[in-house]
Amino acid sequence: MAEGRIVKALSGFYYVKSGEEIYQCRGRGVFRKQKITPLVGDFVTFESTNLDEGFITDIKPRKNELIRPPIANIDQAIIVTSVVLPDFSPLLLDRFLVLIESKDIEPIIFISKMDALSETMIEKIDYYRKVYEKIGYPVELYSVKDNMNMEPLSRYLANNVSVIAGQSGVGKSSLLNKLKPSLVLETGEVSESLGRGKHTTRHVELVEINNGLVADTPGFSSLDFDNIQLEELGNCFPEIAMHSTSCKFRGCNHIKEPKCAVKQAVEAGDIASSRYDHYLRFYEEIQTRKPRY
Known part of the structure; x- marks a missing residue:
């Protein structure tokens, strides 16, 4: 059993770098049953008899994907x-x-x-x-x-x-x-x-x-916000997240609420108006998206 990192995925094969060598591996059937797909960047455990015939046996927890x-x-x-x-x-x-x-x-x-x-x-x-x-x-x-x-x-x-x-x-x-x-x-x-x-x-x-x-990478083939919730959006703008701690109301959406520190920061020029405009635009986009079933 050896450990390494997947550095390439192509045509059903995963190329795992371990030490100075790269091993061509397939994923075990158990991953398909668990609906887990090995990804480039994954740290994995694998077994192999030579450089061309290996099997990934375990995928370590990911910090992001x-x-x-x-x-x-x-x-x-x-x-x-x-x-x-x-x-x-x-x-x-x-x-x-x-x-x-x-x-x-x-x-x-x-x-x-x-x-x-x-x-x-x-x-x-x-x-x-x-x-x-x-x-x-x-x-x-x-x-x-x-x-x-x-x-x-x-x-x-x-x-x-x-x-x-x-x-x-x-x-x-x-x-x-x-x-x-x-x-x-x-x-x-x-x-x-x-x-x-x-x-x-x-x-x-x-x-x-x-x-x-x-x-x-092929860029981001999708730039929609399907996986971002309304309440998370403000945290994706660091300057809005920082000023929001001073808003009068907890859970302030920084749109129509009174005594909103974010809107005050925009008026004072501490938050760029272009960024706030884009926040409003993305907020509306997430709010009006069709639910997925």
């Missing part, structure tokens, strides 16, 4: 968003942040394609960088094309399990190729007419970069 992409035990999520093509969208960035916060994963914001930054966009990007840094999120601006600020980016990866998230076309694969050229990940150019990149990443795999493990 994502369904799309299917991966477990993540330390941080690097959200890649671009200046243009596709255009920088604070609303979309906040959707990613809320989803990641809801999973107890540390978010980091990378803003790509800084070489394409126009005069008119400089103020906007600078404003939002300050908004997110004030909340406590690390924000890094970079350009793969101009090799700008690439070295600091790789430092985030050291000794961490990271997932790279972001909409298609923002440059997730280009970033990983730059940080580890031997990967040669296929990059999808952005379709000018649709403003969307082609989905190029086919399976989930943890690759070693700068003494850390990184999953290049």
Whole structure:
């Protein structure tokens, strides 16, 4: 019996790294009966007679997991968003942040394609960088094309399990190729007419970069809030969670309640109005979603 971590899942096989070796394993039938699916990132116990014929016998408890992409035990999520093509969208960035916060994963914001930054966009990007840094999120601006600020980016990866998230076309694969050229990940150019990149990443795999493990994933194929409850939403906005402790009423939703410390903080400029607007928008979305049976 040996122990290791699943670093890749492909066509029903799980590739388990134990020491310096990688073992090709299948899951035991018992997992199917229990409706447990081994995930990339899982710590497992397995038995094997050689590198090609192993069986996973046990999956250790997970500290967190994502369904799309299917991966477990993540330390941080690097959200890649671009200046243009596709255009920088604070609303979309906040959707990613809320989803990641809801999973107890540390978010980091990378803003790509800084070489394409126009005069008119400089103020906007600078404003939002300050908004997110004030909340406590690390924000890094970079350009793969101009090799700008690439070295600091790789430092985030050291000794961490990271997932790279972001909409298609923002440059997730280009970033990983730059940080580890031997990967040669296929990059999808952005379709000018649709403003969307082609989905190029086919399976989930943890690759070693700068003494850390990184999953290049197909972004989040779903950005809905199906698993977030109304009362949890405020906790997914750290600045709202912080100010909510001063609200007059327990269970304040920060919408129409009197003496709401969150609304006061928005008026005082301590919470960015864009973030509060997005909170209201997501609140309404969760409130009006159809129940699932």
